[in-house]
Amino acid sequence: MFYAMNRFRIAIGQEEAFEAIWKGRDSSLADMPGFLSFHLLRGESVPEEGYTLFVSNSTWKDKDAFSAWTKSENFRAAHKNAGDNRAMYLGPPKFEGFSVVEGA
Template structure:
């Protein structure tokens, strides 16, 4: 199993707009071979830092399945509008990938 996560720093005041982008997006992930699960996570707001941390988290059968998706037309279609909302982001997302070492 492989866990793929992107961390987003969203400028304070843009949290609802960011969530709406995710909630209203067209997604074909459920049709992608090897895809298991997706979650959008919202961190605790720390006003003095000027942003709220969000994490997009997806679970895949394998790293290869995830990698194949990132090279697919589905991936390009899913990310075609990514630059449309730049004002809400404090920098680019930070990708983190994880392989399972132990788990139930």
Template sequence: MFLAMNRFKIARGHEETFVEHWRRRESYLGEVPGFVRFHLLKGPQTEAYTLFASHTEWESEQAFADWTQSEAFMKAHANAGKAPREIYLGPPELELFESIL
């Protein structure tokens, strides 16, 4: 199993805008071989931001790599920049994990 997470620092007061953007977004993940599941996670808050993470689970690292080169990936990210920029406190931080146990 392979996990990919993007962590987003969302300015306080803009959480619902961020979540609604993800609700309306078509991911096309169901079309991709090796995709297992997706979660959008809400994490801790500071005075400045709320942490969110998009979490995808894959059968293998190769399945994830193939997704990033696919037409489905391009379609899924075509509208990624449509959310207002001011809600983000910096770019997303990608973290990749290989399951070992």
């Protein structure tokens, strides 16, 4: 199993707009072989740094399935408007990928 996560630092006051973008987009993830689940997670606000942390978390059968998603037309379509709302982001997202070592 492979977990793909992107961390987003979203400007305080832009949280609901960010969530609406994610809720309204058609990612077509469920159409991809090896896709298992997706969650958008909202963390705590960090007022002294001006952001709220969000994490997109997708779970895949394996890293190859995730890599195929990133090279697919579905991926390009899901991310085509990603640059339209840069003002709400404090920097680019930070990707982190994880393979399961042990689990129950």
